[in-house]
Amino acid sequence: MKNRLEELRKQKGIKQEELAAILEVSRQTIGSLENGRYNPSILLAFKLARYFEISIEEIFIYEEEKEHE
Amino acid sequence: MNNNIMDNKTVNLQSKQKRMIDYITVSIGLALLVVGLYLIKALTDPKGVMLALPYVAIGIGCGTFGHGMGNIIQRKALKGHPEIARQIAIDQNDERNIAVGNRAKAKAHDMMVYVFGALMLSYALMGVGVLPILLLVGSYLFVIFYGIYYRVKYDKEM
Numbered sequence: 001m002k003n004r005l006e007e008l009r010k011q012k013g014i015k016q017e018e019l020a021a022i023l024e025v026s027r028q029t030i031g032s033l034e035n036g037r038y039n040p041s042i043l044l045a046f047k048l049a050r051y052f053e054i055s056i057e058e059i060f061i062y063e064e065e066k067e068h069e
Numbered sequence: 070m071n072n073n074i075m076d077n078k079t080v081n082l083q084s085k086q087k088r089m090i091d092y093i094t095v096s097i098g099l100a101l102l103v104v105g106l107y108l109i110k111a112l113t114d115p116k117g118v119m120l121a122l123p124y125v126a127i128g129i130g131c132g133t134f135g136h137g138m139g140n141i142i143q144r145k146a147l148k149g150h151p152e153i154a155r156q157i158a159i160d161q162n163d164e165r166n167i168a169v170g171n172r173a174k175a176k177a178h179d180m181m182v183y184v185f186g187a188l189m190l191s192y193a194l195m196g197v198g199v200l201p202i203l204l205l206v207g208s209y210l211f212v213i214f215y216g217i218y219y220r221v222k223y224d225k226e227m
Binding site: 020021024025026028029032038040041043044 | 159160162163164165166168
């Protein structure tokens with residue numbers, strides 16, 4: 001799933017380590033989220049949305065899978 | 070305010086209990102180690118189970134002692150470094166780390182089913198006695214049914 005996490009974090013001017021410490025997750029988790037390799041739990045998604053003061057949909061971009069192509 | 074006091078009390082009680090468990094573990098390990106060493110020295114002509122028992126006691130004793138002592142040393146080392154302790158707690162509870170660990174365990178379980186199967190077949194073809202094969206089959210089925218039990222349990226819970 002694509003997301004705007006890296007862009008939002010850079011707008012805030014904080015490092016991955018700092019965001020990880022605020023959300024109480026590892027730095028690797030933030031890195032994987034930004035690369036789109038890992039989809040967060042709904043709790044972490046809410047934590048992120050609350051931290052950036054926007055909705056979850058504004059961070060994570062849901063794309064329906066094109067299964068029948 | 071009252072909730073915070075209660076939370077702190079609960080955390081202190083839990084940490085005290087963990088400390089106690091570690092000291093008990095170390096004591097049991099040390100006792101097993103001493104008993105094992107004593108049995109090796111004292112038994113002049115061991116027979117049957119007594120041939121292996123002292124070494125089993127030493128082995129389990131060393132493991133138990135090491136486990137308990139490791140926890141005690143870790144707690145003492147982290148006492149003056151709350152930041153490191155916090156980072157360790159974060160890494161242990163990190164949802165991605167937990168997900169990675171669970172996925173790796175699932176893969177290992179899938180592989181274990183094949184390894185157990187191959188081992189059972191090899192033992193049977195090698196003409197090993199019935200008892201080892203039955204023990205192996207029993208262990209294999211126990212693991213499989215353990216998995217089924219938790220599948221049903223989680224299916225009801227989730």
